[in-house]
Amino acid sequence: MVIDITPHNTGANNMTTSPKIALITGGSRGLGRNTVLHLAKNGIDTVLTYRTSKEEAAQVVAEVEALGARAVALQLDTADTSGFPAFTDALKTVLQQTWQRDSFDFLVNNAGTGIHKPFAETTETDFDQLMNVHVKGVFFLTQQLLPLIADGGRILNVSSGLARFSLPGYAAYATMKGAIEVLTRYLAKELGPRHIAVNTLAPGAIETDFGGGAVRDNPEINKVVASMTAMGRAGLPDDIGGAITALLSGNTGWMTGQRIEVSGGQNL
Numbered sequence: 696m697v698i699d700i701t702p703h704n705t706g707a708n709n710m711t712t713s714p715k716i717a718l719i720t721g722g723s724r725g726l727g728r729n730t731v732l733h734l735a736k737n738g739i740d741t742v743l744t745y746r747t748s749k750e751e752a753a754q755v756v757a758e759v760e761a762l763g764a765r766a767v768a769l770q771l772d773t774a775d776t777s778g779f780p781a782f783t784d785a786l787k788t789v790l791q792q793t794w795q796r797d798s799f800d801f802l803v804n805n806a807g808t809g810i811h812k813p814f815a816e817t818t819e820t821d822f823d824q825l826m827n828v829h830v831k832g833v834f835f836l837t838q839q840l841l842p843l844i845a846d847g848g849r850i851l852n853v854s855s856g857l858a859r860f861s862l863p864g865y866a867a868y869a870t871m872k873g874a875i876e877v878l879t880r881y882l883a884k885e886l887g888p889r890h891i892a893v894n895t896l897a898p899g900a901i902e903t904d905f906g907g908g909a910v911r912d913n914p915e916i917n918k919v920v921a922s923m924t925a926m927g928r929a930g931l932p933d934d935i936g937g938a939i940t941a942l943l944s945g946n947t948g949w950m951t952g953q954r955i956e957v958s959g960g961q962n963l
Contacts, residue, residue, distance in 0.1 A: 713794060713795075713796060714738055714739060714740045714764070714765070714794075715738075715739045715740070715800045715801065715943075715944075716739070716740045716741070716742065716790070716794060716796070716799040716800050716801070717731075717734055717739055717740070717741050717742070717799065717800065717801035717802075717803060717943060718741070718742045718743075718744075718786070718799050718801065718802050718803065718840070719731055719734075719741055719742070719743045719744070719803045719805055720744045720771065720773055720803065720804055720805050720806035720836070721744065721745070721746075721773070721805045721806030721807065722741065722743025722744060722745070722752070722755065722768070722805070723743060723744075723745035723748050723751040723752035723755055723768065724745075724748060724751055724904070725903045725904060725905060725932070726805060726853070726898065726901065726903060726905075726932055726935045726936065727743065727803075727805045727806065728743075728751075728755050728932075729932035729933060729935065729936035730803065730805065730935070730936040730939045730940065731743050731755055731759060731766065732755070732758060732759065732762070732936065733933070733936035733937055733939070733940040734764075734939075734940050734943070734944075735758075735759040735762040735763075735764035735766070736762055736764075736940075737940050737944050738764065739764070739801070739940070739943065739944060740759075740764055740765040740766060740794070741759060741764070741765075741766045741767075742766070742767050742768075742769060742786060742789060742790075742799065743755060743756075743766060743767075743768050743769075744768070744769055744770070744771040744773070744782075744806065745768055745769075745770060745771070746770070746771065746772050746773070746806070749768075749770070752768035753768065755768065756768050765793065765794075767789045767793055769782065769785055769786065769789065771806075773806045773828055773832035773833070773836060774824070774827035774828045774831075774832050775827075775832075776831065776832065776835045776836075779835060779836055779839045780839070782839075783839050783840065783843070786799075786840075786843065787843065790843070797843070798843050798844065798845040798848075799843060799844065799845065799848070800844075800845050800848045800849070801848060801849050801850075801851070801943045802837065802840060802844055802848070802849075802850045802851070803850075803851045803853065803939060803943075804833045804836070804837065804850070804851070804852045804853060804875075805853045806828065806832075807828055807829055807853070808824070808825070808828055809868055809905050810824075810825060810865075810867060810868055811864040811865065811868075811909075812864055812867070813863065813864055813866075814866040814867075817866065817867045821867060822867050825867055825868060825871050826871060828871075829868075829871035829872065829874075829875060830871050830874045830875065830878075833852060833875060833878070834878060837850065837882070841886075844891060846889045846890055846891065847889075847890045847891065847948065848891050848892075849891065849892045849893070849894075849942070849943055849947075849948070850882060850886070850891060850892070850893040850894075851893075851894055851895070851896055851939060851942060851943065852875050852876075852878070852879050852893070852894070852895050852896070853875075853895075853896055853897075853898070854872040854873075854875050854876050854879075854895045854896065854897040854954065855868070855869065855872045855897055855898060856897050856898065856899040856900070856956055856958045856961055856962070857869040857872060858872040858873045858875075858876055858897060859897070859956065859962075860961070860962035872897070875895065876895050876897075876954055879893055879894060879895040879952065879954070880952045883951040883952030884952065887951065890948070892947065892948050892949075892950060892951040893951055893952065894942065894950060894951060894952070894953045894954070894955060895953070895954040895955065896935070896938060896939060896942065896955050896956075896957060897954060897955065897956040897957065897958070898930060898934075898935050898956075898957055898958065899920075899924065899929075899930050899956070899957065899958025899959060899961040900920040900924075900929050900930060900958070900961060901929065901930040901931065901932060901934070901935060902917070902929050902930065902931055902932070903932055910929050911929075917929050920961070923961055923962055924958065924959045924960055924961045924962075925959060925960025925961075925963055926959035926960055927959075928959065929959075930957070930958065930959055934957060934959070935957055938955070938957045942955065
């Protein structure tokens with residue numbers, strides 16, 4: 696089911712020059728929400744997706760409009776590939792009705808879930824759920840959306856510092872992110888002729904509700920993270936939203952197939 700939360704802003708973006716448009720999966724909360732707001736502050740409009748939190752998505756749209764930008768929220772379960780064609784049709788309609796365009800500029804594959812379980816206790820169901828969201832969903836959603844991504848655009852796949860360094864309990868999650876980093880390089884190679892830059896952004900430990908909010912809410916865990924980080928603290932959502940915005944809005948079109956870690960120097 697695709698639910699459209701339409702924007703009401705008719706202000707600053709009704710200009711002859713169309714703004715850049717980003718599609719952020721999982722944009723209603725956490726790092727996705729922070730990224731949407733950072734993009735808005737830099738004049739980039741957004742289509743953000745949410746899985747179940749329609750009210751949270753509507754609030755993000757309102758915040759974007761208050762910043763003078765434009766956003767539309769669409770429902771999408773990135774683990775359910777059967778819903779991708781209907782989502783794509785809804786996206787085409789939104790692009791035409793809201794921006795009078797048939798393409799968008801930036802795709803950020805951000806949506807995801809986490810798990811913290813020892814390798815020996817991870818079930819096949821756990822593994823499949825992570826695979827569907829972090830690998831299969833990213834692979835086939837990106838494939839589905841390729842015709843709508845403008846030539847010269849950018850794709851950013853969100854990975855994790857855990858694909859580089861190892862912490863007990865994250866074997867399954869990190870395996871998925873490792874796969875995404877390989878996929879990024881292949882996409883960069885195949886989409887090079889269209890001048891679409893494809894990169895990976897890998898956050899370190901960030902103070903969000905991810906994983907039950909452990910880094911944010913548990914002082915001991917936060918202290919441990921700070922002790923193993925060169926910058927001396929755990930990451931904040933603004934660290935990631937700002938980095939993603941810089942990669943999309945800056946002069947980085949010649950950089951492709953790269954892994955950019957934003958961790959404050961964790962586990963160097």
